[in-house]
Amino acid sequence: MINVESLTKEYGTTTVVDRVSMLIPRNSITVVVGSSGSGKSTLLRMVNRLVEPTRGRVTIDGSDTRSEPAHLLRRRIGYVIQGHGLFPHRTVAENIATVPRLLGWTATRIGSRVEELLEVFQLEPARYAHAFPHQLSGGQQQRVGIARALAAEPSVLLMDEPFGALDPITRAKAHRELLDIQRRFGTTIVLVTHDMDEAFRLADQVAVMSEGRMLQYDPPAALLTRPADPFVSRMTGMADRAMRLLSLTTAAEAALPGGSSGPSVAATASLRDVLSELLWRGADSAVVTDEDGTPRGHLTVEAILAHGRPR
Amino acid sequence: MKRGIGHPAATLAGDIPVPRGHRVDRLGALLAVVGIAAFVFLPLVVFKSNRLVPGDPRGWLEALPRWAALGSAATLALVAIVALRASSAALRLGAALLGLVIVALAVAAAANALTPPGNRIVRVAPGSGFWVLLVALGLLMTDAVTRLRPGPGLRVLFLALLIALVGFALSRGVFDNLSVMREYAVNADRFAREFRQHLWLALGSLAAAVVVGLPIGIVCHRSARLRAAMLGTLNVIETIPSLALFGILMAPLGALAAAVPLAAALGIQGIGTAPAIIALFLYALLPIVANTAAGLRRVSPAIVEAARGMGMTSWQVLVSVELVLALPVILTGIRIVLVQNIGLATIAALIGGGGLGTFVFQGIGQTAIDLVLLGAIPTVALAFTAAVVLDAIVEITERARR
Numbered sequence: 001m002i003n004v005e006s007l008t009k010e011y012g013t014t015t016v017v018d019r020v021s022m023l024i025p026r027n028s029i030t031v032v033v034g035s036s037g038s039g040k041s042t043l044l045r046m047v048n049r050l051v052e053p054t055r056g057r058v059t060i061d062g063s064d065t066r067s068e069p070a071h072l073l074r075r076r077i078g079y080v081i082q083g084h085g086l087f088p089h090r091t092v093a094e095n096i097a098t099v100p101r102l103l104g105w106t107a108t109r110i111g112s113r114v115e116e117l118l119e120v121f122q123l124e125p126a127r128y129a130h131a132f133p134h135q136l137s138g139g140q141q142q143r144v145g146i147a148r149a150l151a152a153e154p155s156v157l158l159m160d161e162p163f164g165a166l167d168p169i170t171r172a173k174a175h176r177e178l179l180d181i182q183r184r185f186g187t188t189i190v191l192v193t194h195d196m197d198e199a200f201r202l203a204d205q206v207a208v209m210s211e212g213r214m215l216q217y218d219p220p221a222a223l224l225t226r227p228a229d230p231f232v233s234r235m236t237g238m239a240d241r242a243m244r245l246l247s248l249t250t251a252a253e254a255a256l257p258g259g260s261s262g263p264s265v266a267a268t269a270s271l272r273d274v275l276s277e278l279l280w281r282g283a284d285s286a287v288v289t290d291e292d293g294t295p296r297g298h299l300t301v302e303a304i305l306a307h308g309r310p311r
Numbered sequence: 312m313k314r315g316i317g318h319p320a321a322t323l324a325g326d327i328p329v330p331r332g333h334r335v336d337r338l339g340a341l342l343a344v345v346g347i348a349a350f351v352f353l354p355l356v357v358f359k360s361n362r363l364v365p366g367d368p369r370g371w372l373e374a375l376p377r378w379a380a381l382g383s384a385a386t387l388a389l390v391a392i393v394a395l396r397a398s399s400a401a402l403r404l405g406a407a408l409l410g411l412v413i414v415a416l417a418v419a420a421a422a423n424a425l426t427p428p429g430n431r432i433v434r435v436a437p438g439s440g441f442w443v444l445l446v447a448l449g450l451l452m453t454d455a456v457t458r459l460r461p462g463p464g465l466r467v468l469f470l471a472l473l474i475a476l477v478g479f480a481l482s483r484g485v486f487d488n489l490s491v492m493r494e495y496a497v498n499a500d501r502f503a504r505e506f507r508q509h510l511w512l513a514l515g516s517l518a519a520a521v522v523v524g525l526p527i528g529i530v531c532h533r534s535a536r537l538r539a540a541m542l543g544t545l546n547v548i549e550t551i552p553s554l555a556l557f558g559i560l561m562a563p564l565g566a567l568a569a570a571v572p573l574a575a576a577l578g579i580q581g582i583g584t585a586p587a588i589i590a591l592f593l594y595a596l597l598p599i600v601a602n603t604a605a606g607l608r609r610v611s612p613a614i615v616e617a618a619r620g621m622g623m624t625s626w627q628v629l630v631s632v633e634l635v636l637a638l639p640v641i642l643t644g645i646r647i648v649l650v651q652n653i654g655l656a657t658i659a660a661l662i663g664g665g666g667l668g669t670f671v672f673q674g675i676g677q678t679a680i681d682l683v684l685l686g687a688i689p690t691v692a693l694a695f696t697a698a699v700v701l702d703a704i705v706e707i708t709e710r711a712r713r
Contacts, residue, residue, distance in 0.1 A: 050620055075622030085617025089635055089711055099621050148621070158620075 078149030255297030353440030520595030528603020587664030602644025606637030
């Protein structure tokens with residue numbers, strides 16, 4: 001658990017981050033959203049002390065981040081930035097091995113960890129371990145960047161606009177991978193972005209920042225149903241908020257018991273996708289099925305629409 | 312032949328298809344005309360009855376036996392034809408090398424033919440025709456090498472072969488009757504000493520400039536204010552004429568030697584090696600500092616940020632990321648300094664610093680142009696070698712850091 005307590009950063013007379021407090025639960029994805037200049041990156045960089053706070057403090061699992069030298073703290077926290085920041089003069093394997101080497105792991109331990117991560121990130125070791133970053137695609141470079149950040153098995157991963165440089169298709173794939181990785185390693189992830197869609201796709205809870213202040217810190221649905229500030233509504237978008245709300249619930253979560261006629265939809269599909277499918281087919285209800293095709297219940301248009309209204 | 316409007320690259324690359332046999336290489340044509348003119352109108356060698364009198368020019372036919380003159384004329388005509396036609400770069404390189412060998416052998420043969428046996432007084436110096444042909448063929452060779460685009464390793468190998476070839480010819484005494492080698496024979500042991508001194512001046516000042524300039528460059532990268540002040544100062548130093556800088560240093564160093572006996576004991580004096588090395592060091596500082604700062608600035612901030620974010624200490628970031636990535640630019644600075652210092656070290660002779668400049672200025676004093684060449688030719692060869700080798704190193708380090 002990360003406890004951010006009244007964190008403030010001032011440069012001269014300008015306050016970049018203004019008394020931000022937040023409790024970041026373990027084993028979850030927290031997304032900090034804001035326009036450029038909102039102080040979201042500075043907030044993130046104060047967690048691993050790339051920026052030293054003017055006031056306030058951060059504790060990770062109860063221990064103050066200032067209780068050890070900054071570089072030692074950073075070796076325990078994964079860090080991913082936009083444009084990956086891979087070392088161009090080192091191979092993929094050497095890049096991934098950076099922090100384990102700093103920590104003085106044995107060569108065999110480093111070797112097996114690098115191989116494990118390459119496999120997790122679907123980069124065939126024989127082909128990619130000794131490749132240089134410039135030989136990889138943008139998506140692959142980003143995956144190596146994340147693998148490098150996870151190499152020393154950190155419990156916390158900080159990500160600063162990690163997918164900003166990717167095209168939409170590669171980005172969507174990267175989002176699915178990140179969710180898988182989070183589930184697999186149980187890492188506590190704090191991610192900064194200006195993209196509200198990205199926040200809704202990834203976040204367990206979203207923090208909205210503007211001009212250094214944190215306006216709201218809630219699960220994504222609450223941003224839509226109970227916006228704390230007009231700015232939050234502007235960020236989430238008023239016109240399609242009902243659709244956004246539908247996209248936050250999966251078919252499995254909303255499924256009604258019993259079977260019904262109609263097209264079958266995947267349990268993992270969002271209500272937004274199910275509704276779209278029903279509109280397209282001109283059907284009133286759908287059967288929710290597992291990956292192997294077993295029915296798990298059904299959904300009606302009416303039931304779906306109920307989920308699109310604030311409760 | 313239809314020219315594709317949509318493919319401007321095709322017209323730029325110069326590979327517009329034109330029927331074979333009508334293609335004339337423009338640079339080759341110019342060099343061929345210059346070379347033929349030099350062959351016909353300019354003297355191959357200058358014959359002097361002793362080392363100081365003005366010489367008597369001799370053309371190819373007067374200086375060489377008839378068969379040798381006609382043979383070399385025919386070979387050089389062949390080289391000219393290859394240069395004229397847009398033939399392959401490898402063929403052009405071969406032709407240029409053949410031409411250089413022929414011209415070198417011709418001037419050596421002329422010296423042998425014109426020198427009466429056992430006579431050590433007469434001098435046969437290379438004439439203007441020789442020098443013009445040498446430059447024309449040298450340009451032809453450089454152009455061919457540029458077009459072949461060889462890798463750094465191959466370039467150094469080529470240079471080594473060239474040095475080995477010249478070294479072999481010199482060791483076999485091929486050029487012994489030529490005026491420059493006559494001067495060498497008289498000054499052989501002094502030559503070795505001054506050559507070593509020249510290297511010491513150039514490399515010693517370079518080493519000092521790297522040791523001092525690298526940290527200054529790093530600090531300049533960190534502080535914009537200091538960068539402006541430092542580079543401004545070094546720019547001013549760079550504009551001081553070399554002779555003036557040597558002169559400026561004489562007074563304070565002389566005073567230092569007089570006031571501090573230890574300094575004098577260490578060899579620091581108003582004249583000699585100390586002011587020469589200090590002046591060369593000052594000239595070397597700007598390229599080293601400027602290139603170190605520029606090289607560090609070129610390193611992507613994202614990479615430095617990532618390195619810091621992963622828990623490298625400032626020292627680790629500097630040494631294993633920033634400096635490693637800046638290395639090609641820093642090495643380019645070292646290359647500039649080394650070539651510049653090898654040339655400037657010649658001036659050191661004027662303040663008693665020694666080096667190959669000793670022969671140059673002695674030669675000027677005695678109006679003995681052969682002695683000037685004894686100092687100048689090795690200086691040029693050294694600078695050229697340094698440039699080729701360091702260019703290769705820069706390219707190799709650049710390749711590893713895309």
